[in-house]
Amino acid sequence: xxxxxxxxxxxxxALANVYRRExxxxxxxxxxxxxxxxxxxxxxxxxxxxxTMEMLERSGxxxxxxxxxLGQRKPVLGICxxxxxxxxxxxxxxxxxxxxxxxxxxxxxxxxxxxxxxxxHMGWNSVQIKSSTTLLxxxxxxxxxxxxxxxxxxxxxTESVLATVEYGGELPCVVGGxxxxxxxxxxxxxxxxxxxxxxxxxxxx
Amino acid sequence: xxxxxxxxxxxLREGGLVKTRRFGDPKYVGDPxxxxxxxxxxxxxxxxxxxxxxxxxxxxxDYKLLRDIAAESRMPLCYGGGIxxxxxxxxxxxxxxxxxxxxxxxxxxxxxxxELSSRVGAQSVVVTIDVRRSGILGKGYTLYTHNxxxxxxxxxxxxxxxxxxxxxxxxxxxxxxRDGTLEGYDLRLARKIRETVTIPLSFVxxxxxxxxxxxxxxxxxxxxxxxxxxxxxxxxxxxxxxSYARP
Numbered sequence: 001x002x003x004x005x006x007x008x009x010x011x012x013x014a015l016a017n018v019y020r021r022e023x024x025x026x027x028x029x030x031x032x033x034x035x036x037x038x039x040x041x042x043x044x045x046x047x048x049x050x051x052t053m054e055m056l057e058r059s060g061x062x063x064x065x066x067x068x069x070l071g072q073r074k075p076v077l078g079i080c081x082x083x084x085x086x087x088x089x090x091x092x093x094x095x096x097x098x099x100x101x102x103x104x105x106x107x108x109x110x111x112x113x114x115x116x117x118x119x120x121h122m123g124w125n126s127v128q129i130k131s132s133t134t135l136l137x138x139x140x141x142x143x144x145x146x147x148x149x150x151x152x153x154x155x156x157x158t159e160s161v162l163a164t165v166e167y168g169g170e171l172p173c174v175v176g177g178x179x180x181x182x183x184x185x186x187x188x189x190x191x192x193x194x195x196x197x198x199x200x201x202x203x204x205x
Numbered sequence: 206x207x208x209x210x211x212x213x214x215x216x217l218r219e220g221g222l223v224k225t226r227r228f229g230d231p232k233y234v235g236d237p238x239x240x241x242x243x244x245x246x247x248x249x250x251x252x253x254x255x256x257x258x259x260x261x262x263x264x265x266x267d268y269k270l271l272r273d274i275a276a277e278s279r280m281p282l283c284y285g286g287g288i289x290x291x292x293x294x295x296x297x298x299x300x301x302x303x304x305x306x307x308x309x310x311x312x313x314x315x316x317x318x319x320e321l322s323s324r325v326g327a328q329s330v331v332v333t334i335d336v337r338r339s340g341i342l343g344k345g346y347t348l349y350t351h352n353x354x355x356x357x358x359x360x361x362x363x364x365x366x367x368x369x370x371x372x373x374x375x376x377x378x379x380x381x382x383r384d385g386t387l388e389g390y391d392l393r394l395a396r397k398i399r400e401t402v403t404i405p406l407s408f409v410x411x412x413x414x415x416x417x418x419x420x421x422x423x424x425x426x427x428x429x430x431x432x433x434x435x436x437x438x439x440x441x442x443x444x445x446x447x448s449y450a451r452p
Contacts (some may be wrong), residue, residue, distance in 0.1 A: 013276055013301050046298065075232040110403075115426055117405040120328035123210045123427065124250055143440045146251070146281050148303055148328045150367050167207060189281045189303065 001167070002026040002202045003038030007059040009052050010044020014188035018195055024202045028177050032064035039074060040202055041065065044188075049105065049151075050093030052081045062098070075179040076100075077135075077201045083153055083182030084177065091106060091190030092151050100180050103155035105174075112168035113116050114129075119150040124190075128170065131162040135181060135200050136174065145185035146194075153182060209422045210250045211451045212431040214409050215240060217256040217286070222272055224437055226385030228335070228353035234437050234445050237270070247449040252285045253306070253377070253431060255333075259287025260309050261351050266297060268303045275301030285333055290317065293322075298325050306331040306377060309350035312357055315367055315391040322372025327436075331407075332368040333377040334361060336394065346394060353381045362401045372395040375405045377417075377429070383411030385434050391420045399425040407431050 002019055006012050006028050019026035029035055043065070045052045056062050069076045078086045087097040090105035097105070110118045126144040131137050146163070152171040155161050163174035164183070173184040181201070187194035215237060216223050222240055223231040234240075237254070244252055254274060259266055266287045275282060278301070285306025288294050294305045305325065311318050311332050322330045339347040347358040347437025348364065365376050378398055379389045390411045398406060412418060418430035430452075439446040 011301050011303075014279070017276065017279075046303075046329070048323075071414065116399065116403040117427060118403045120405065121207070122328065122375065122405040123207050124427075125207045148281065150328060186281065186303070191279060 001038050002040045002042060003035055004028045004042045004044070005035075005061055005065070006030050007061045008055040010046055010079065011186070011188055013042060015042055015044060015198070018124065018188055018198050019202065022195060022199050024199060026202075029061075034058040035064045035068055038068065040204065041068065041074065041076040042201075043076055043078040043082035043085065045079065045083075045085060048092055049081065049083060049084055049090040049097075050095045053085055053093070053095045053097065056085060057144070069180065073179050075201070075204050076181065078182040078187070080149065080184065080186060081183055082129065085184050086175075086180060089151055101153075101155060101160055101175050101182060102157060103153055103160065103175070103178065106154045107150050107151050108171065109168050114172060121147045121149055123147065125165050127173055128164045128166070129162070130164060133162050133176070134204060135176065136163060137198065137200055138196050143193055145173075145187065145190040147185045149184060152184060207427050209452075210407070210429040211429050211444075211449075212235050212251050212407060212429050212432045213244060213249060213417060213436040213449065214253045214255065214433045216433065217254060217270070220267065222437070223257070223383065224270045224433055225257075228381050228384055232319050234442065235447070237274055238277050240437075240447050241274055243447040244449065245277070245279045248282050249449055251283070251303075251429070252278060253283045253285070255284075255306070256286025257352060261354075266293065268296070268300065271297060271302070272300045273403070283331055285331065291320040294321045294330075295324050298329055304329045304331050304375065306333045306399030308335065309334040309355075311368065312348065312350060312359065312364070315371060318368055318371040318373050322374070327372045327374040330373050331375045331377050332373040333379060334365065335379045335381055336361060337381040340389075349355040349381060350401075362397070362441055365398065365402050367408075369402045373404060373406065375429075376402060377409065377431070379409070386411055387413030387434055388412060392420060392424045395421060395425050405429065409433060415450050415452045422452065
């Protein structure tokens with residue numbers, strides 16, 4: 001049962017719609033108690049790092065999620081700012097992150113972009129798949145995904161980087177290892193590729 | 206490589222879709238939910254929805270309709286029309302929109318751009334400007350609001366520079382002269398705007414073919430090539446047909 005965490009940030013409805021259309025059992029968790037029935041967790045997020053991290057903590061979801069993900073090792077997928085929350089911290093704010101994937105969220109370096117537009121990175125971009133992870137099976141890397149962000153996840157370990165996107169250098173756009181994953185783009189708004197990734201995650205063992 | 210976004214622009218009026226010519230003569234085009242369903246099937250890059258009544262009539266956005274549109278949409282969405290404060294913007298984002306657009310409210314009070322940007326993040330803030338050629342030989346440009354009825358004296362290039370500084374994530378430029386004409390984008394305007402700011406841009410008004418979009422991309426680099434009439438009408442008599450095409 002995929003559990004989409006509704007802690008106050010992110011496009012919950014669009015995510016639920018993907019799973020509904022694909023007939024994948026899912027539930028929207030409005031309450032930390034709702035996490036218990038889940039086998040896979042989606043942590044969405046839009047906006048800025050600090051307020052989003054604060055919402056996650058105030059909602060009580062942080063503690064409940066830690067038990068399921070760190071304690072019971074159930075898979076979690078952070079999306080957009082939800083992916084940023086998995087890091088140790090972010091240049092965008094002062095609040096520490098969850099620290100579940102080692103790395104820091106940094107602003108995209110404009111000086112490496114040849115000409116405007118610079119930031120935010122806005123639109124459809126191709127990705128480079130760096131891992132044979134089942135999460136990225138049957139993704140068309142050339143078609144890519146829809147990106148909308150100015151900060152990216154600078155992972156410490158190369159092994160954590162499962163896919164990159166070229167925008168002022170090769171930026172990690174899918175990170176992960178063991179049971180914890182993050183995607184920078186919006187799979188819920190990336191048509192075929194996005195649906196594929198979300199379904200792959202739901203089936204992840 | 207970052208691709209240009211090919212973006213249909215839908216105009217809402219009293220819950221239905223309309224299309225205008227030079228911001229006048231609105232013609233009923235159909236039901237917005239139906240249009241969104243068709244665009245989903247065509248795997249459209251992103252979609253912009255403007256309520257053209259809201260600001261002019263001092264109305265609040267129709268949250269229920271907006272929610273229904275977002276619930277149906279599988280592509281990134283931007284909404285504009287009647288947004289006057291950051292709280293309304295945040296509420297619309299939470300209904301399932303990736304971006305919100307402000308226009309006249311930003312001209313009246315530019316601090317709103319910063320307030321909205323802090324609240325929802327710069328990436329979600331679009332400042333839309335409606336522009337008409339003016340001056341000797343139409344070499345100048347003037348900003349308008351309220352469906353091209355209200356003229357503003359602020360220099361449009363100063364305004365968009367300020368919008369970028371205050372935290373706008375994108376500028377969407379609407380050419381009043383080209384709206385509904387299918388004659389091609391105002392490339393001179395587009396080039397001047399590209400030289401003025403570094404944030405992402407979208408242009409709408411005049412796209413009559415995929416060739417026009419190629420011209421725009423050639424002129425300014427990766428951009429949102431947006432279109433209204435091209436994607437909702439077919440033929441000389443403006444028969445309603447929802448379509449989509451990319452260069």
